[in-house]
Amino acid sequence: MKKDNDFASVLLAWYDREARTLPWRTTPTPYGVWVSEIMLQQTQVATVIGYFERFMQRLPDIQSLAEVSEEELFKLWEGLGYYSRARNLQRAARLIVENYDGLLPNNENELRKLPGIGDYTAGAIASIAFQKPTAAVDGNVLRIFARLYKDDHDIGDAKNKKHFHALVMQVLPPRRAGDFNQALMDLGALICTPKAAPKCCDCPLKSFCMAYGDDCVNQLPVKSNKISRKIQQYTIFLIIHQEKILLKKRPSQGLLAGLWEYPNLEGILNATEARFFLQDKGVAVDTITPVGSAKHTFTHIQWQMNGYLVKISKPLPLFGGTWISYQALKENYALPNAYQFYTALLDQLFAPKDKQMTIFDYQNE
Numbered sequence: 489m490k491k492d493n494d495f496a497s498v499l500l501a502w503y504d505r506e507a508r509t510l511p512w513r514t515t516p517t518p519y520g521v522w523v524s525e526i527m528l529q530q531t532q533v534a535t536v537i538g539y540f541e542r543f544m545q546r547l548p549d550i551q552s553l554a555e556v557s558e559e560e561l562f563k564l565w566e567g568l569g570y571y572s573r574a575r576n577l578q579r580a581a582r583l584i585v586e587n588y589d590g591l592l593p594n595n596e597n598e599l600r601k602l603p604g605i606g607d608y609t610a611g612a613i614a615s616i617a618f619q620k621p622t623a624a625v626d627g628n629v630l631r632i633f634a635r636l637y638k639d640d641h642d643i644g645d646a647k648n649k650k651h652f653h654a655l656v657m658q659v660l661p662p663r664r665a666g667d668f669n670q671a672l673m674d675l676g677a678l679i680c681t682p683k684a685a686p687k688c689c690d691c692p693l694k695s696f697c698m699a700y701g702d703d704c705v706n707q708l709p710v711k712s713n714k715i716s717r718k719i720q721q722y723t724i725f726l727i728i729h730q731e732k733i734l735l736k737k738r739p740s741q742g743l744l745a746g747l748w749e750y751p752n753l754e755g756i757l758n759a760t761e762a763r764f765f766l767q768d769k770g771v772a773v774d775t776i777t778p779v780g781s782a783k784h785t786f787t788h789i790q791w792q793m794n795g796y797l798v799k800i801s802k803p804l805p806l807f808g809g810t811w812i813s814y815q816a817l818k819e820n821y822a823l824p825n826a827y828q829f830y831t832a833l834l835d836q837l838f839a840p841k842d843k844q845m846t847i848f849d850y851q852n853e
């Protein structure tokens with residue numbers, strides 16, 4: 489491998505030529521860098537761009553983020569998933585207003601004290617927004633360094649994070665740490681990609697890369713898969729009365745806390761069981777129509793769902809829920825991605841007549 493300092497300057501020269509144009513890079517502010525980094529956790533850049541622009545237009549600064557209602561915040565976040573990120577952003581904004589005169593702290597230690605900011609995000613904000621000489625080590629960086637150094641430490645094992653962090657710090661150029669970290673982000677997204685063959689021929693670092701030199705790129709990184717997911721099964725009810733849909737709010741603690749959802753119960757019921765269940769609850773069911781099953785995978789849980797469209801004649805108060813119009817649902821209520829399949833069915837159902845699907849044409853059970 490060539491000298492480490494050459495490696496950093498070659499990477500920076502490549503970044504100066506090839507950096508992606510992204511809205512949070514055009515006129516960077518600490519607030520914009522922070523919001524973008526939180527949105528980019530678990531979400532692709534292409535998806536984040538539109539969300540980021542809408543978010544910054546509506547909530548252009550920390551004060552406005554601290555003051556916005558949770559309903560509106562979740563609506564801005566709807567579709568990005570992992571809503572705890574939005575909730576933590578707002579909690580952090582309120583703390584910043586209270587304790588830091590409304591200014592994002594400029595060093596890693598203080599940043600790490602804020603909700604939703606871990607080691608990686610603190611490093612990214614400190615280096616990009618405040619030019620601090622610090623690393624931001626995420627999955628991209630672990631993969632790139634495992635390949636560059638032909639390093640077979642397991643990147644899936646949290647214990648090895650320190651080891652890779654130290655490797656990055658050895659080569660990080662203190663004066664351009666933010667650009668260096670962003671160059672690694674771009675390299676990981678565009679060239680040194682996961683799984684699918686990385687584009688080594690186009691890589692500015694190929695003459696430094698030990699895995700490339702020894703023809704073992706496909707064997708790296710070593711990553712154990714330690715995630716075991718719990719399966720949870722639910723029956724979902726899309727309960728409709730005329731133009732209104734029944735929604736209920738999830739508890740204020742735990743998974744998807746405080747978001748709206750369709751009434752549901754744990755376990756998978758067949759149509760007869762579902763009808764009996766609803767009748768036992770006092771629901772006068774006109775029709776009940778199976779609308780299919782869907783899955784949603786969270787980090788440690790997988791939901792397996794089976795849904796029914798239920799038409800009822802009396803909009804009684806049910807399941808502690810609220811009756812709302814389809815239009816209000818689309819404009820004001822944030823539903824988790826987990827229900828996307830069922831929300832798409834409602835979109836079809838309430839579409840203009842000539843574009844409607846045949847959901848009402850299904851045989852009623």
Ligand code: SF4
Pocket residue numbers: 632635636679680681686687688691692693694697698699700705
């Ligand atoms: S040469 Fe290939 S494996 Fe090595 S850093 Fe570049 S893209 Fe990654």
